[in-house]
Amino acid sequence: MKIKIFFHNNCFDGVASAATFAVFYRECINPDAEQYFEGLAHKAGQIFDETRFDGDENAIVDFKYSSSPRLTWWFDHHQSAFLTEEDEHHYHNDPQGIKSGKKFVDTNFRSCTKYIAEVAMSQFDLKADHLYELVQWADVIDGALYPDAKTAVELDAPALHLMLVIESARDEKLLSHIIRDLQIMKLSEVASQPYVTSIFQHYYNRHLGAIDIIKKAAQSDRGVVYFDVSEHDMEGYSKFIPYYLHPEALYSIGVSLSAQRSKVSIGYNPWAKDLRRHNLASICERYGGGGHPVVGAISFSPQDLELACKVAKEVAEELRST
Numbered sequence: 001m002k003i004k005i006f007f008h009n010n011c012f013d014g015v016a017s018a019a020t021f022a023v024f025y026r027e028c029i030n031p032d033a034e035q036y037f038e039g040l041a042h043k044a045g046q047i048f049d050e051t052r053f054d055g056d057e058n059a060i061v062d063f064k065y066s067s068s069p070r071l072t073w074w075f076d077h078h079q080s081a082f083l084t085e086e087d088e089h090h091y092h093n094d095p096q097g098i099k100s101g102k103k104f105v106d107t108n109f110r111s112c113t114k115y116i117a118e119v120a121m122s123q124f125d126l127k128a129d130h131l132y133e134l135v136q137w138a139d140v141i142d143g144a145l146y147p148d149a150k151t152a153v154e155l156d157a158p159a160l161h162l163m164l165v166i167e168s169a170r171d172e173k174l175l176s177h178i179i180r181d182l183q184i185m186k187l188s189e190v191a192s193q194p195y196v197t198s199i200f201q202h203y204y205n206r207h208l209g210a211i212d213i214i215k216k217a218a219q220s221d222r223g224v225v226y227f228d229v230s231e232h233d234m235e236g237y238s239k240f241i242p243y244y245l246h247p248e249a250l251y252s253i254g255v256s257l258s259a260q261r262s263k264v265s266i267g268y269n270p271w272a273k274d275l276r277r278h279n280l281a282s283i284c285e286r287y288g289g290g291g292h293p294v295v296g297a298i299s300f301s302p303q304d305l306e307l308a309c310k311v312a313k314e315v316a317e318e319l320r321s322t
């Protein structure tokens with residue numbers, strides 16, 4: 001018996017959700033199932049290759065819904081949880097959707113990790129005190145509840161070392177290793193494992209490089225800091241760097257490019273003195289992207305970089321208007 005757990009790749013909450021779901025599944029559903037993990041990334045167009053749903057059970061956490069009959073468990077907390085209206089209709093009406101009692105969405109949760117933990121504890125009687133630290137940090141990280149931009153960008157806490165490794169490493173085996181360890185060790189113990197600490201410095205140096213690149217590229221104008229870093233290899237930079245450099249900005253918009261996609265990232269400065277005036281998920285959805293009201297993204301194919309830049313500039317103008 002095999003359970004495959006799909007999670008939001010290179011995202012602390014995604015990895016923490018996978019570990020939390022895995023503990024829940026082992027403790028409350030099937031202790032003998034072999035667990036496999038696979039990361040999912042937002043791409044332009046089709047997101048699920050259904051042949052990947054090759055477990056006896058298949059679960060998705062912290063990522064969009066799929067109406068595939070092979071999907072048996074699902075947890076998400078994103079406003080854009082459904083790629084299409086058909087998917088949303090399927091979720092609400094099909095016996096395999098909400099009625100299955102195994103598919104959950106609640107956009108009020110700041111982290112999917114906390115959502116899974118609360119459902120597992122209240123509906124399935126899970127006891128998992130050792131996950132407490134993980135759940136708390138997932139909420140801080142995904143909910144951007146850092147006290148200031150300095151904490152979020154200078155990365156002093158061990159949990160944030162682990163976050164940097166998770167967000168930076170393009171290494172499925174490493175993420176699976178972390179997910180397995182998070183099930184049996186405290187977060188701070190996982191963060192201090194030699195296989196994590198030995199690569200942290202490499203990614204920390206890259207992080208310092210990213211701060212430098214964004215510093216040179218960023219232009220702050222009427223409350224919006226705009227930067228195009230598509231000429232650099234910048235997949236996975238911290239979304240808080242723009243506010244660390246430009247605390248006066250209300251919003252940030254970045255354009256980046258990787259082998260898989262060109263990407264427009266849009267965010268609200270969580271430490272801004274002024275209130276947010278726009279729902280960023282709704283703006284992203286208009287262009288085929290998604291996210292939360294405070295942070296969102298739109299993905300294009302790598303060849304469509306020019307279009308990504310055009311959209312980014314258009315959105316920047318929209319956000320500058322009052």
Ligand SMILES: [Mn+2]
Binds near residue numbers: 013062110
């Ligand atoms: Mn999440």
